[in-house]
Amino acid sequence: AQSVTQLDSQVPVFEEAPVELRCNYSSSVSVYLFWYVQYPNQGLQLLLKYLSGSTLVKGINGFEAEFNKSQTSFHLRKPSVHISDTAEYFCAVSDPGFQKLVFGTGTRLLVSP
Amino acid sequence: EPEVTQTPSHQVTQMGQEVILRCVPISNHLYFYWYRQILGQKVEFLVSFYNNEISEKSEIFDDQFSVERPDGSNFTLKIRSTKLEDSAMYFCASSTEGYRETQYFGPGTRLLVL
Numbered sequence: 001a002q003s004v005t006q007l008d009s010q011v012p013v014f015e016e017a018p019v020e021l022r023c024n025y026s027s028s029v030s031v032y033l034f035w036y037v038q039y040p041n042q043g044l045q046l047l048l049k050y051l052s053g054s055t056l057v058k059g060i061n062g063f064e065a066e067f068n069k070s071q072t073s074f075h076l077r078k079p080s081v082h083i084s085d086t087a088e089y090f091c092a093v094s095d096p097g098f099q100k101l102v103f104g105t106g107t108r109l110l111v112s113p
Numbered sequence: 114e115p116e117v118t119q120t121p122s123h124q125v126t127q128m129g130q131e132v133i134l135r136c137v138p139i140s141n142h143l144y145f146y147w148y149r150q151i152l153g154q155k156v157e158f159l160v161s162f163y164n165n166e167i168s169e170k171s172e173i174f175d176d177q178f179s180v181e182r183p184d185g186s187n188f189t190l191k192i193r194s195t196k197l198e199d200s201a202m203y204f205c206a207s208s209t210e211g212y213r214e215t216q217y218f219g220p221g222t223r224l225l226v227l
Contacts, residue, residue: 043116097212100171
């Protein structure tokens with residue numbers, strides 16, 4: 001069965017610093033990969049997704065992620081964070097042909113001035 | 114921008130009672146989903162629904178759960194006899210296609226079973 005590991009439960013960072021949120025998945029077959037963000041009292045919002053093609057994926061709000069098949073990773077990065085990026089970030093995976101998303105436990109990004 | 118809405122935002126119920134959680138998916142979407150998140154745990158898939166029938170379900174989605182699209186706009190999740198362990202945040206989502214496409218999530222219903 002698919003699983004997703006987000007090793008960091010919480011990442012504190014100062015405003016304008018770069019950040020990387022780590023995500024590893026378990027699969028030996030092709031997968032689709034997603035990053036969602038959840039702001040307080042809101043639903044999950046898609047940041048970006050990898051389906052195929054270029055391994056570097058750009059998303060909304062200046063985020064990007066790189067698919068690394070050999071390391072089964074899909075880490076999320078942003079070169080300079082804002083206070084407004086404070087939120088919970090979820091990595092998710094799905095198998096082609098299936099609808100369900102399998103989520104990681106989430107990483108809380110805390111941006112301070 | 115169209116969004117998925119869910120009602121109620123919070124619900125408190127007694128163990129053994131039936132609850133119905135309601136969702137209004139985005140209007141041109143064809144696939145509908147329910148997920149749940151027990152406090153401090155992962156977001157877990159429950160069920161997907163297409164063309165008026167369940168297309169996928171998880172092992173969590175047992176006979177206590179059912180889903181329905183009673184009219185052209187609502188999508189509901191019913192829990193027949195709630196247990197303490199059903200306490201969670203329940204998210205509805207919808208998408209245009211079944212896979213590859215972005216699933217758009219609602220804000221969730223927080224269910225507390227006492």
